Amino acid sequence: MVRSTISLDEVDRRILRVLQRDGRIAVTLLAEQVGLSATPCLRRIRRMEDAGVIARYTAVVEPARVGLPIQAFVQVALSSHAEEVASAFHKALAAREEVVAAYAMSGGMDYMLYVVAADFEAYADFALKALLRMPGVKETRSSFVLMALKPPGAVPV
Amino acid sequence: MVRSTISLDEVDRRILRVLQRDGRIAVTLLAEQVGLSATPCLRRIRRMEDAGVIARYTAVVEPARVGLPIQAFVQVALSSHAEEVASAFHKALAAREEVVAAYAMSGGMDYMLYVVAADFEAYADFALKALLRMPGVKETRSSFVLMALKPPGAVPV
């Protein structure tokens, strides 16, 4: 995955739409759907993979069905934004598997986390014993997911 | 994708870990990595697909590389929680492609959205002209993603 910027034409975008909908589709079928034969279609896919447009392929696992029904968004503010503090915090986040996604944010709170847990006890353990004790953490605010209206879906390309 | 609950053994969990890391891996290879032959491995995959444990497969597209560098989390509060208002709001959300994910939440704000846009103007158009005018919307609070520390990753199975 190289970091170059590439331009995408309408066919590339159609490929992306199909691959976001079904990441395991056979290239042969995909090619048909976008009006190409397999070879050039595969070339375009590889090109987008190499350019980092397609970061990876993944199976989308339903957390609730694998024993992780608690899902929360957690906003975190740090007390210091010194390089060492931030990078220690990043390292601490990376080490916790229940943190499925983490973003540095603009605005009042510095970070947004997406966290999964088996139950409230496990979540409380994470929030109180792990997160609040991570380097530089000043304040956290958790909101729990009640329902996914639109499960993480396709980027509009 | 049926809605039954199934139990997963350690082999199933290993399959899920591999498929989350590489959603396009060949079943043959996957089978090797989890210590099975292809046939039972594929059977387990199908079983998890049917049970909704694996919701789908997808290509993970980097928004910034397809011309959508603005990414925001938006919290939304509704002025009414009447059935009709909520469902009209859900419908309005569903119709907007820039809303990549949407959740009903506990706590102060009723919804959390993940939104992508081509630039601030497009984002402002969405926030001011679309979102604020959706049925029942009382208040919104946008935070912009500065950096993805941990890009949406694997659920710990």
Next chain:
DNA sequence: CCTGAAATTGCCGCTAA
């Protein structure tokens, strides 16, 4: 278009309730 590899299916054997 062609060749090797992968996906998928039918069938059989083993093991444990």
Next chain:
DNA sequence: TTAGCGGCAATTTCAGG
């Protein structure tokens, strides 16, 4: 003895040159 699970082999379909 039967339900559940794994493997082998044959067939169809796909990947990649």
